[in-house]
Structures are given as structure tokens and as C-alpha cells.
Amino acid sequence: MDDCSAGTAPASRAPLRVAAHGRPPWPLHGAALSRLIEQHAQQGLPTHTLMQRAGASVARFALAIAPHARGIWVACGPGNNGGDGLEAAMHLHRAGKRVQVGLLGDPTRLPPDAAASLRRAQAAGVPITDSASPPTVPSCHDLAIDALLGVGGARAPQGALAAAVMHLRHWPGTVLCVDLPSGLHPDTGQAFEESGDVVRGHHTVSLLTLKPGLFTGSGRDHAGQVWFDDLQTGLREPPTAWLFSKSASIEPGRRHSQHKGSFGDVLVLGGAAGMTGAALLAGRAALVAGAGRVFVHTLGDPAWPVDTMTPELMFRDAAAVEAMNWAPLTLVCGCGGGTVVRAMLPRALSHAGRLVLDADALNAIAADPMLQSLLEGRGRRGAATILTPHPLEAARLLGVEEAATVQSDRLRAARQLADRYRSVVVLKGSGSVVAAPDTVPSINFTGNAALASAGTGDVLAGWMAGLWPQGRDALLAAQLATHAHGAAADRWVASHGHQGPLPASRLIELLAGYPP
Ligand SMILES: NC(=O)C1=CN([C@@H]2O[C@H](COP(=O)(O)OP(=O)(O)OC[C@H]3O[C@@H](n4cnc5c(N)ncnc54)[C@H](O)[C@@H]3O)[C@@H](O)[C@H]2O)[C@@H](O)CC1
Numbered sequence: 001m002d003d004c005s006a007g008t009a010p011a012s013r014a015p016l017r018v019a020a021h022g023r024p025p026w027p028l029h030g031a032a033l034s035r036l037i038e039q040h041a042q043q044g045l046p047t048h049t050l051m052q053r054a055g056a057s058v059a060r061f062a063l064a065i066a067p068h069a070r071g072i073w074v075a076c077g078p079g080n081n082g083g084d085g086l087e088a089a090m091h092l093h094r095a096g097k098r099v100q101v102g103l104l105g106d107p108t109r110l111p112p113d114a115a116a117s118l119r120r121a122q123a124a125g126v127p128i129t130d131s132a133s134p135p136t137v138p139s140c141h142d143l144a145i146d147a148l149l150g151v152g153g154a155r156a157p158q159g160a161l162a163a164a165v166m167h168l169r170h171w172p173g174t175v176l177c178v179d180l181p182s183g184l185h186p187d188t189g190q191a192f193e194e195s196g197d198v199v200r201g202h203h204t205v206s207l208l209t210l211k212p213g214l215f216t217g218s219g220r221d222h223a224g225q226v227w228f229d230d231l232q233t234g235l236r237e238p239p240t241a242w243l244f245s246k247s248a249s250i251e252p253g254r255r256h257s258q259h260k261g262s263f264g265d266v267l268v269l270g271g272a273a274g275m276t277g278a279a280l281l282a283g284r285a286a287l288v289a290g291a292g293r294v295f296v297h298t299l300g301d302p303a304w305p306v307d308t309m310t311p312e313l314m315f316r317d318a319a320a321v322e323a324m325n326w327a328p329l330t331l332v333c334g335c336g337g338g339t340v341v342r343a344m345l346p347r348a349l350s351h352a353g354r355l356v357l358d359a360d361a362l363n364a365i366a367a368d369p370m371l372q373s374l375l376e377g378r379g380r381r382g383a384a385t386i387l388t389p390h391p392l393e394a395a396r397l398l399g400v401e402e403a404a405t406v407q408s409d410r411l412r413a414a415r416q417l418a419d420r421y422r423s424v425v426v427l428k429g430s431g432s433v434v435a436a437p438d439t440v441p442s443i444n445f446t447g448n449a450a451l452a453s454a455g456t457g458d459v460l461a462g463w464m465a466g467l468w469p470q471g472r473d474a475l476l477a478a479q480l481a482t483h484a485h486g487a488a489a490d491r492w493v494a495s496h497g498h499q500g501p502l503p504a505s506r507l508i509e510l511l512a513g514y515p516p
């Protein structure tokens, strides 16, 4: 008979909270601010209190996600992240679990808090080795706890740490990361080096602060479900970024007395030869987002005359578009516009009231200093612009060679673009970053790999343009649109049970809320 039994969670007054679906946006703190917050918290508390709370929280969480786990391997690193692991191991051992700790650090050189937790674990009788390999007993393969590196991670794991990371990556059971997946940069959500290994967890319990790297870059692929415990500190510091969270109060709703003129006109400029569909997708998305009227001018020859699937769209030829006053309009420019879209940009940048620039429009601006200075001047005049680049387009706009440079620090790249072009920027990709000049950026947590499908970017641009004139400023329109776009893809995955590609037309239906 097996001697391991399921235990109950250690009692605590601090409930764990899901880092999603909260009402106000959640503050995210990078490594430097997290350390500052930790210092402030330590000042008001008896020595070792925070680590005791952290370890108890991890143990409680381990018992919640894997209540039937019999064997638990706790991989502990050389710092206080390892201390959290040792503290958790002590609680799990007391709860009757078969716990094995691998301590990968010189026990005589642990920081004071981690050393205190080591003594407590030893006194409780927790088996501790210095092996980077998990125990070979099969019943000890239920749950692994990654306590190798946290916010102190500074470079790619090497030697024994790297070996332990590999074991965690190939772990057959559940993996729970303490604070961060080891090897992940807390601020950027990337590995410390391109070839550096990062643990892939099913769950991550973030302690004291939520780190931005958990939500953007490759963070979401490595962290799994993110949970948060503020360790009962309730400390408030200005954040590095926000995790955007939609609240009901920012959805104004429609009043009975409003009419189509209340909801703004959108003009889509795009759809060069062979890419008409991109402009149609943007136009349809703007319609279902609630725009009063949507005009479409396709840039192929001849211009597209009608969309029989969406007869509400009003098509305009070049002469008609030339005669329109662009100042009261929301323009969407890009969307399959090819190189011909460039010809529309001087007027769009000079005269459009609201302007969403996507894809080919962004590439044209990146290649043309005159258009860049028009965009910068537009921002200086206070005219509102939203840029929606993917990482390669962002790299071109920043004048750097590769998308990897942008991806290495997505928050910084989005801020740089927003400051340079005085525009709202939606840097697309896993954990889209929304930045505006002189504003703390936000990270969007909705969405998934099903969005990696042709046309979904056109839908985002159109949806944003449709939302924007309905009483929202550019930043809120960008945040709401990005959130809704991702949430629709999340509903798709929930109903299909997999992340197969989401057709852009279907995405529009999901955004519109039908079929129910
Ligand atoms: N001190 C406390 O009471 C608390 C500590 N906390 C935990 O402490 C963590 C931060 O602890 P530390 O500052 O000690 O840092 P870590 O435990 O994250 O890292 C330990 C040390 O490893 C070294 N290191 C970095 N990268 C390495 C690599 N690739 N290979 C080998 N060594 C490497 C660094 O010098 C670092 O100081 C947090 O993430 C959190 O888990 C929190 O639980 C809050 C309470």
C-alpha cells in the first residue's frame, strides 16, 4: 500500500486570486519595482515573514491544483526563489506528501531568508539532495515545483540549473512555477538568451507582484495559468504596465434617441488588386462594431462596386473619395492596400480626423521619411492616430533590422513607437501591448494562437475604427478593441476545444455576438 495521502491546504487568510477577469486593470511590476516593493514590505514585518507567507501560499496552491498528487519534486535554486520552494516543501511534507527537494546551490551561501527556510525544512525532516535530477520512484512524478529562479534571474541557466530546467520541461506530470517560470525574463517575457531554456509550467503563482513578462512575449506559453498572491501586503506602487481588464462602466450602451449619425462614419482605404477581401473584412468589422455608416474605397482597378454579403457597406470610387471631407471621418488605411496605398497617405496624415494605420500603410511610412514627419507632425498637432503593427512592421517603423529586436522587449518597443510618432500603438502578438505617449502601457491578456490566421489583423483595425467614434478616446478604443478581438478568439477555442485557425469572417461573427 502506498504511504502517500492527499492532504489539506495549509490555512491562510489570503485567498489566491486569478489574474484575469478582475474589474480594474491589474498593476504589473517589473523586476526592479518588485524588489523595491519587497524591501518596503519587509520593513513593516518581522524577519522571514514574507517568505513564510510565500512558501505557505505555494504549498496551498500545489494542494489545490494537484490534490491527489502523492509524490512532489521541488527543484530549488540558489536564491530566495529556492527559499520559497524549501518553505513550500516543508508544508507539503507535513501534509503527508512524499516530497523530494533538489537544492541546486551552495547551502552555506544561501541568502538569509532562504537559509532560514532550509533550516525549517531540514528540521521538519524533508529529504533534500543536491541532485538536478528528479527521484526515480514513479509515484514521485505527480507534481513538480519550479523554484529555481525568480525575479533574481539574470542570465540563461547553465550547468546543474540548466539540467534541472530540462527535467522540468520533460516532466510527465503537472508543473507549478514559483513566481516565474525559471529562465524567463520577468520584464520582457523572453528567455535570457535566444538559446536559453525556460521552464514550461501548467501554472505559475506570482508572488507579491504580477510581472509583465508573464503576459507578453513568450511568457504566456511558459507560464500556463497565472495566479497571484500579494502576500497580504496590499502595497500600491506605480506600475510598470497594466494588465488591461474591461469593466462594464466603459461600455456606454446606446440611448433610445440616438441615430446612425451618432455613431460616426468610417472610411476604409485598402484592398489593392488581389487583396480586396482585406478591405471588406475591415469594413464589415467596423459595421458590426457599431459605426453609423461605413464607406469602402478599394484600391484595385476597377474599384470594387458592392459587397453582396454585406450590402450595408457603401462603396465609393476615387472621385467620390476625393470629394469627401475627411476631417469628421475615422479612416482605416492599410488592409491589403499594397504599395498603392502610399498615394493616399499624405492626405490621410494631414486631414483625417481619426486615423487607424495598419499593415501596408505602416510599411509605406517606415520606408518614407516624408510620411514619417507628417505622422510626427500630426501627433504634435494633437490629431489622433492608432498604429497597429505586428513585430516586423514595428521594427521597420523603429528603423531596426529585425522583429526579434522588438520582441526582445515588447513594452519598450511599443513605448518608443508611441513617443516617437505621438500615436496610440497596438503592438500585436502574444500579449498585445497598447501604448500611448507619456502613459503607462497596458498588456492585453485575451487571445490565443487561433488568431494567427489571414485577415484577423484587418478585422482588428476595422473593429477599432468602428468603436472609436462612439464616445471613446483613441487609447480606450484601442484597448477595448484588442480585448474584444482576443476574447472572441477565446470563445472560439472554448467551443472547439483546440486552437485551430479562426477564419477572419467567423471572427467578425463572434465579435458581433452571433450565432449565440
Ligand atoms: N526575500 C523574501 O522574503 C521573498 C522572496 N521572494 C522570492 O525571492 C525571489 C527573488 O529572490 P532572489 O533575489 O534571491 O533571486 P532568485 O532566487 O530569483 O535568483 C537567485 C540568484 O541566482 C543568481 N542567478 C541568476 N541567474 C542565474 C543563473 N542563470 N544561473 C545561476 N545563478 C543565477 C542571481 O545572482 C540571483 O541572486 C522572488 O522571485 C520570489 O520567489 C518572494 O517570495 C517574496 C518574499
Ligand SMILES: [K+]
Pocket (backbone or CB within 6 Å): 081, 146, 147, 148, 149, 150, 177, 178, 179, 180, 181, 182
Ligand atoms: K521559478
